[in-house]
Amino acid sequence: MRMRVATLTASALVLLTSSVMPASAQIRADVVIGQNGERIFLDPRTGEVLTVQPPSEVRRLPPEPQFEPFQREEDIRDIIRAERQAERQRQQELRAAMQRERERTAERLREQRAALPEQVPVIPDPQMGTTLPDAVASTDDANTATGAVQSPGSISEPALQAPKSTKPSLAPGKMTVAKAQILLDRVGASPGVIDGVKGQNVLYAMDSWRRLTGELVDFTDESAIEKALQARGGDAFVDYTITSEDVSGPYVAAIPSDYGEKAAMPAMRYTSAREAIAERFHMDEDFLESLNPDADFGRQGEVIRVASTGTPKSGKVTRIVADKSREQVVAYDSSGRLVASYPSTIGSADTPSPSGTVKVERIAINPNYTYNPEKNFKQGDNDEILTIPPGPNGPVGTVWIALSKPSYGIHGTPEPSKIGKTSSHGCVRLTNWDAKELAKMVSPGTTVEFKE
Structure with a gap:
């Protein structure tokens, strides 16, 4: 039998235990490795073969893992490609949803206009881009940079008031969107201004709603929106009484577009009580006025309807x-x-x-x-x-x-x-x-x- 002799050191000598020989016959032995991997135990004095351990019983360490850096880089690229594809898919779905909403809105408008009597003129829906008429012109002194302060005492007597506005009331569909915007605002999924328009800002806010709450709400169903509102603070709109501070400001007559003229002003204040109130309640000015078509925003004690947006979000953003x-x-x-x-x-x-x-x-x-x-x-x-x-x-x-x-x-x-x-x-x-x-x-x- 051809064998290669292992180098014998103190650490190469093994003590045969009961797994090889009886405990009463424990002796020291030399170890050599056969050509097939078997371990041969020899008597160090006589050279006699004491026992042979087959290769299958020899414990072998698992092979070292073979790292494949190029394959791992390719895996990362695959993940990035998958994420980009998922984002493109989401963008496509959002664009499709926006298009469907535009088509539904146009269809509702056609149905509403078709239902009107022929003798009644059709009033364009502000949602489709028509600008609402401006409010009664301000009486502020245009030559004064900061504008004249409108105090409670300067309010006209009832006999001198302008006639009631004939502005159209809000379409039902626009109110549904506005309620959805208020609901989104309450949970931290800001839609921007509350204006009753379901555009890109609202659609992305709806996506954030799902991530923030884990809930699914049909934002086209007003009853579902109402139910969610009641669970998160109550009615979408509440009454607000205009105060003397709202009326007095102070305000400026106008904000110039030229930066040199801006720099000459004492402050970049609001231009009216209507603008200040609209911003306080996260509302578009025109929408606020459409919601309150007959309101005098410069009158202390006037009761108007405003959005109830809840309390600001809190926490630590990192x-x-x-x-x-x-x-x-x-x-x-x-x-x-x-x-x-x-x-x-x-x-x-x-x-x-x-x-x-x-x-x-x-x-x-x-x-x-x-x-x-x-x-x-x-x-x-x-x-x-x-x-x-x-x-x-x-x-x-x-x-x-x-x-x-x-x-x-x-x-x-x-x-x-x-x-x-x-x-x-x-x-x-x-x-x-x-x-x-x-x-x-x-x-x-x-x-x-x-x-x-």
């Missing part, structure tokens, strides 16, 4: 995702749980927003705005640095959340009805109330990821 394709800002806590979502305007083709990940550096409430044409954009003929005073109608609204990339931030807006519908100068724009809510939940160091 991560923000600014999704450029959805025009939505999504906030998460440290466990990765969705806290809130907001419709947004994120950059433009001319002034794109940042890419990658940045951090929150500081938070300012009711900030000034510094216009620097060399660092940012050029507005009109203004080629010098200007400081525009604070206020809700300033370029950045009432909140500035500065980011670690210079000159960029998350901020409010003087035009809440345009969120998600127009471009910005590279920053992330929210409604003033959404920006204020988010500002209270973030802190310096919170990450902000820009997602294409």
